[in-house]
Amino acid sequence: MSVATSLRRDEFLEQVAAGLADLPAEDRDEVLEDLRTHLAEMDVDEIYQTLGTPESFVSEFRTSAGLEKTGKLRRRRFGLAGLRRSAAGLRRRLEDFGRRLAATTRWHSIRSIWVWVRGWLLISAAIVLSQPEPFERFPIPSINGQWMGPLFMVVVATWFSFWLERTEAKGSELVSVLFSAATVVVVVTSMFAGITLSRPGYGSVEPVHFTGHLTNPEGEPIYNIYAYDLEGNPVDVYLFDQNGQPIRSMPDWMHEDAELFNEPFYFEYGTVILTRDINGRLVPNLYPLAAFDHEGSPMAPPWVAFPDLGASPSRPSSALEPGVDPVG
């Protein structure tokens, strides 16, 4: 049997198979197996001469087998037309799936909820992507602390979502799908962005500009304090102000966040881990703070020159001791 002959037989079989595609697989395979042995008995020229075209063969077979007539055979061809047919077939299958899904009660519930929330999700996720503090008044998103504008946007987006669901305007179904897709994309993007921001060591981390309430004469924030004893040895100290209040070099919001999340803080100079006592409470005024640079290495104490106080330093033994004249 030549290759060409084999191809013509295969082509005939393939097209008959396409015309019987609606049959149960087992039935179809049996018919094709019969036909394969039948074709093997025939000369290749005899095939089309005796059996006619695959279309007419299928039509005659279906009639005598008591099957319903179908439309034209789906020929397998390559090129633009084939792609178009494949796309149409895929679309039909998706539509069938959609119809079956739409018939379920659970899907109706999910769809209703989705129509309600997708407007809020889209606006909120977009704001999450652009704002450092997007939810000052959850669930209303905010832009630069303002929430009226975002609330208006959420209302408009929610109204649009409902309008899309109810209108029968041409193309509204496509717009609705695009709206849902955009919502999913923006939500997923904002989730990934959130994960990235919360992890140390990534180049995309937006540094929190540190504006401590302690500053040096050059106006730079003092975020850490190093103490030394008289021999020049570094020591850990608690610092208090004149009212006995702990002196905190970190902004208040950092301490509030530290109460909620037991995580390091990333700011423009590096990372700080606040100490906790044995009960887990923050100790905000124990210095120096455990500070690390952007590579995660501990920050070394600055180089300092100590004054020469001599053998008997002319320094009060205690600044808080009452009745002692500091100048002697």
Add this chain to the structure above:
Amino acid sequence: LDSTQLLKGVLDTAVLAVLDRGSTYGYDLVRQLRAAGFEDVGDASVYGTLRRLFNGGYLTSEIVPSEEGPARKYYGINGAGTDMLETSRKTWDEFTSVMNSLLYQGEEE
């Protein structure tokens, strides 16, 4: 009178009658029907009829290896098929009897 249309009405019976003589495969069944006089019988019609009769429970099938080519599926008639054939024979006899009396009654008188 179009014999093709007539054949469509009796193809089931014709197929059963051939298989009643002995099991055979599709290609040979078509050949036997043509040899019997149904020269215009379509291959697809025979296969469609075989499929319908088999699905209806009137036939058996068996794969038999062939020395000349691929294995062939042999169809045979079973008890239900034999009953159906017998009923069809009676119907055909009655039918032809009526038709004969209609067609030839005048000629005999």
